[in-house]
Amino acid sequence: xxxxxxxxxxxxxxxxxxxxxxxxxxxxxxxxxxxxxxxxxxxxxxxxxxxxxxxxxxxxxxxxxxxxxxxxxxxxxxxxxxxxxxxxxxxxxxxxxxxxxxxxxxxxxxxxxxxxxxxxxxxxxxxxxxxxxxxxxxxxxxxxxxxxxxxxxxxxxxxxxxxxxxxxxx
Amino acid sequence: xxxxxxxxxxxxxxxxxxxxxxxxxxxxxxxxxxxxxxxxxxxxxxxxxxxxxxxxxxxxxxxxxxxxxxxxxxxxxxxxxxxxxxxxxxxxxxxxxxxxxxxxxxxxxxxxxxxxxxxxxxxxxxxxxxxxxxxxxxxxxxxxxxxxxxxxxxxxxxxxxxxxxxxxxxxxxxxxxxxxxxxxxxxxxxxxxxxxxxxxxxxxxxxxxxxxxxxxx
Numbered sequence: 424x425x426x427x428x429x430x431x432x433x434x435x436x437x438x439x440x441x442x443x444x445x446x447x448x449x450x451x452x453x454x455x456x457x458x459x460x461x462x463x464x465x466x467x468x469x470x471x472x473x474x475x476x477x478x479x480x481x482x483x484x485x486x487x488x489x490x491x492x493x494x495x496x497x498x499x500x501x502x503x504x505x506x507x508x509x510x511x512x513x514x515x516x517x518x519x520x521x522x523x524x525x526x527x528x529x530x531x532x533x534x535x536x537x538x539x540x541x542x543x544x545x546x547x548x549x550x551x552x553x554x555x556x557x558x559x560x561x562x563x564x565x566x567x568x569x570x571x572x573x574x575x576x577x578x579x580x581x582x583x584x585x586x587x588x589x590x591x592x593x
Numbered sequence: 594x595x596x597x598x599x600x601x602x603x604x605x606x607x608x609x610x611x612x613x614x615x616x617x618x619x620x621x622x623x624x625x626x627x628x629x630x631x632x633x634x635x636x637x638x639x640x641x642x643x644x645x646x647x648x649x650x651x652x653x654x655x656x657x658x659x660x661x662x663x664x665x666x667x668x669x670x671x672x673x674x675x676x677x678x679x680x681x682x683x684x685x686x687x688x689x690x691x692x693x694x695x696x697x698x699x700x701x702x703x704x705x706x707x708x709x710x711x712x713x714x715x716x717x718x719x720x721x722x723x724x725x726x727x728x729x730x731x732x733x734x735x736x737x738x739x740x741x742x743x744x745x746x747x748x749x750x751x752x753x754x755x756x757x758x759x760x761x762x763x764x765x766x767x768x769x770x771x772x773x774x775x776x777x778x779x780x781x782x783x784x785x786x787x788x789x790x791x792x793x794x795x796x797x798x799x800x801x802x803x804x805x806x807x808x809x810x
Contacts (some may be wrong), residue, residue, distance in 0.1 A: 435665075442661055451651040464657050472667040485638065490645030497613040497644065507617045511645050512627035512634065513689035532616050538639075556612050563609035563619070564743060564769075573767040574639040581638035584630050 424528075426488055430478035434482050438475060441488070446471055449496045455558040456500055466503050470496045474502040483528035484584040487535040515588050527584060600764035602626055602633050604640075606745075611640035615773070618724035618789040621690055622745045622765070623717070625787055628688035629763040644701055686750050690785060691716075699785070702726055722791040729753065729778040729786070736775070742792035744768045746776070751784030753777060 428437035449470050451461040473495050481491050501509045542550065553572070555561045601621060602610075609615045610623045627634045685698035694716040695701050704712035704726075712728040729735055731751070745767055752761040755774040760766055768774065778784035 439661065442664065446656045447654055448648050448651050448659060450656055451654040452648045454654060455651070464660065467656060468660060468664045468667055471664045472671070475668045478672060486641065487645060489649040490642045493645035494647045496648065497611075501613045503641075505613075507620075509613070510617070510621040510623045510624040510690040510693070512637075514636055515634075534643050535646070539650070540641055542643065542646055543650075544765060553608075553643065556608055556614070556643050559614075561612075561614065563605045563615060566605040566608050570768075572643065574636065577642055578635045578639045582631065582635035585635060588743075589631075 424483065425472075426478050426481050429475060430481070433475075441474070442471055445474075445489075445492050449492065450454070452496055452558070453500060458500075462503065466496075467501050470499050473499070482523055483583075484523045484531055484587075485581060486491075487532055490535065493564050495533060515585065524587075527587075531577075531580050531584070534580045538573070545572075596718060598630050598632065598763040600758070600760055600766060601630065602636070602765060603767060604636075606767070607633065611644055612615065616722035616723035616789075616791060617718040617745075618716070619745060619791070621694065621718060621724050622694075622747050622787055622789040624690040625688045626747050626763070626765045628690060654670070681716050686785060689730075690750070691726075694718070695726075704728060708731060709736075722789055724787065724789045727784075727786045727788055729776070729784040731778055731783050732780045734775050735778045736742055741770060742790065744772075745789045749785045749787055749789045751782040752779040753784050753786070754779065 425437045425441050429441065446467055450463050450467040453466050454460070458466065470492070474492060477495075481488070486494075498509050501507055514591040542553070545553070552561075552566070556566050606615070610620055615623065627637055640688055685692065687695060687698050692698055693713075697752075702714045704714050707713050710730040710733050714726045716724040716726065718724050726749075727735065727746075728745070729751075745765060746760070747765045748760050748762050750762060752759065752764075753776040754760070755776045756764075757766065757768075757772065757774060
């Protein structure tokens with residue numbers, strides 16, 4: 424787990440691998456969301472620096488690396504382009520610094536991959552709508568109530584991780 | 594409490610919150626509901642996964658020369674984070690994201706009377722939409738009103754009923770232009786709600802209509 428190596432050992436080689444994969448994608452995401460080249464570059468560097476500093480907050484049983492980095496990039500986007508605060512839900516209390524369960528992390532990874540495949544096989548029109556929702560400024564009322572995406576299994580997986588977290592705390 | 598929630602966020606709102614395109618007042622209300630509702634927290638996780646997947650499959654755009662080195666320089670400029678992941682669930686009536694806007698829990702809210710015992714406090718968000726806390730005494734009613742846009746009403750304490758349904762703590766009502774309603778607080782306890790609107794409300798009776806510009810309801 425590359426992010427775990429960044430977290431535990433401040434491993435620059437591991438970080439370089441993560442950077443080479445994700446920095447171009449974060450930059451592309453910011454460009455498609457309306458940033459100019461220099462703002463996108465600056466924000467990308469900030470997002471990747473945040474990843475380094477917050478690596479200890481990454482929980483692979485609750486989100487994949489791509490998901491987690493997306494949320495960091497999205498928050499940076501709201502802050503930098505839209506000049507708004509981003510109210511975040513109260514985080515769940517964390518257990519006594521347990522190492523995340525490998526099997527849970529793997530299962531979440533597999534569910535994420537299934538969802539990627541499902542998105543890839545959507546009809547073009549529907550996929551376009553979803554891309555517009557994430558990259559553009561489609562308003563919530565323009566986003567259809569039913570997205571047609573099979574979210575059930577990954578939702579159950581995340582729900583399970585949340586339940587375990589709560590159980591560990593009680 | 595989380596098991597008793599009957600009224601949840603819809604997919605459109607969750608996706609827009611995940612994408613980061615909601616006005617701040619709506620984001621606050623969504624974040625407050627998720628703080629109280631594990632079901633919607635898990636659904637948000639699914640929508641964030643879609644965002645991650647879309648970002649991951651985006652065609653590469655090369656980062657500029659020296660980008661990695663510049664990032665390492667940024668990292669070295671900032672001392673290592675001391676932030677602990679051991680977040681402790683806040684005690685109190687207001688969920689943490691709302692407390693951040695109020696500057697404390699219920700006793701820090703600066704209420705203003707809007708008549709008939711009903712009080713409100715407008716929270717400082719961007720102008721595109723308005724977020725307000727509402728205090729409705731047990732058994733009292735908020736004046737009959739309709740909406741031009743969308744109104745989200747999240748119950749933080751107590752409960753209310755309107756023409757649509759009954760809403761208890763943690764429940765969120767999503768009302769659109771078709772809904773004219775008169776929320777009435779349950780007898781048992783004073784009701785406290787967080788409400789977000791993206792257009793001014795339309796009151797049915799004359800007095801609140803005249804007062805509207807002054808009260809900003």
